[in-house]
Amino acid sequence: MVDQKLHKQFHQILGPKGILVAPQDLSHFSQDASRIHSPPSVVLQPQTTSQVAKIIELAHEHRLPISIRGGGTGLDGDAVAPRDGLLVSLKKMNRIKEISPENTVAVVQPGVMTARINDQLRSSDLFYPIDPASQGQGTIGGDVATGAHGLRTAKYGSIYNYLLGLEVVTPPGEVIRCGAKTLKCATGYHLTDLFAGSRGQFGVITEIVLKLLPRPQARASLMATFHEAAQAHRVREVLMRENIWPSRLELLDSSAVERGLSDLKLDLWPNQVLLLAELDGSKSLLKDDVEMAVKILAQEGGGRIQPAEDERQAELWWRLRGSLLSALVGETDMALLLTFILPGSKTALFFEKLSSICGTDPITHYIYGHLAEGRWHAVLLAKGGESARTRDLTRLARNIHKTAGSLGGRILRPHAIGFDPGKSLQPSRDGGQERLWSALKSRFDPRGILNPHE
């Protein structure tokens, strides 16, 4: 708990506007997208790195557990305070400090909303390709801390490919700079990659240097429906053979389309799937690529093949795709989001097996994902009382995990929304990795004050 004396010290660091204690303010920060509820006793809102360093120094000295929060769209329950604890919100560290077209880099504070980066770049010829569906609410600091993926990963790579440097505050309040403001910096260990994806366990990210790319001259979007998933899976292979690399290639089952993209009024049959594609490149080549893609879609059995009429229509499609998870979960109070990576050659079979496993269960399920990179999501919603629902969801998830594993797939951390499945669904970690992870944690945060949820 924060006593009067500590409160006064935080007040001295942050000033009156930097500390929130009113119940309505605390309630605003009481949960993240996992819906785990844990109101903080105090919210601290630093604006500078030196304020963050002083907060960490005090927390370390007094062994105060703290959680770090960006936009609160995380699905792990890590962006909420430990019981009666402190929450450090980085939303006020929201400056885009530098955009350098000649060096193709941007320097940003962690609380910048991700979508703002491309808004800011609109008048230039540059863009930042990582586009997680949460980009309208989440922050770039949260994206780095969770190693967030976007829809363009297969063509443009992951956030790790765009992280050139970081400034991080680690206990007991030390400011570390790693990487550089240059496109290449290969001296020593690549510490930026260690902090990225560490979910705030090793330090507070206070500045980020991002690599930017030249913006493609033109983009075009297409959609097509297929009677079965296997046909859509072949499209990817044929496109690649023709040297067409879509910047986004998404596949959605009919129930996901019905619930999340109902505005498009597509009325798919139960086993049909929807393929959404985006191609980008130079103006002259793109026209040929779109023509070839339409030909391939038709040849592989696509029905209702439709290029977007204009940018507005394409934007609508991608906006609906971006809000798919929120639309699927909606007001349901218990949901489970599973994510798998599968070898491309096994995805059609996986879809088939998944439909038959889920088909016999009383659980509503939706399947969608990134066809080009073989990363898939299953959203499961259960009916009934709380314990029955937890039991049904956990059982089905285990079955799906087993099926994915038997096909050579890898299961990523499941996200429970509105309930706690305990440890039963965690993918087992290799013992060596586990030891290394905890050795690093105790080296960076010896008193275990940062994000002490696990």
Ligand SMILES: Cc1cc2nc3c(=O)[nH]c(=O)nc-3n(C[C@H](O)[C@H](O)[C@H](O)COP(=O)(O)OP(=O)(O)OC[C@H]3O[C@@H](n4cnc5c(N)ncnc54)[C@H](O)[C@@H]3O)c2cc1C
């Ligand atoms: C509708 C929806 C769609 C989503 N789509 C995607 C998607 O397409 N791809 C994807 O990868 N994820 C997705 N997510 C998950 C989540 O939004 C992302 O992981 C996002 O990057 C989190 O950003 P945030 O600012 O909201 O972080 P928060 O939720 O505030 O925090 C997430 C984690 O990062 C830590 N953290 C935040 N800021 C910092 C910092 N400055 N320093 C150190 N640690 C920090 C927090 O402690 C916490 O552990 C989605 C979530 C929702 C609800």
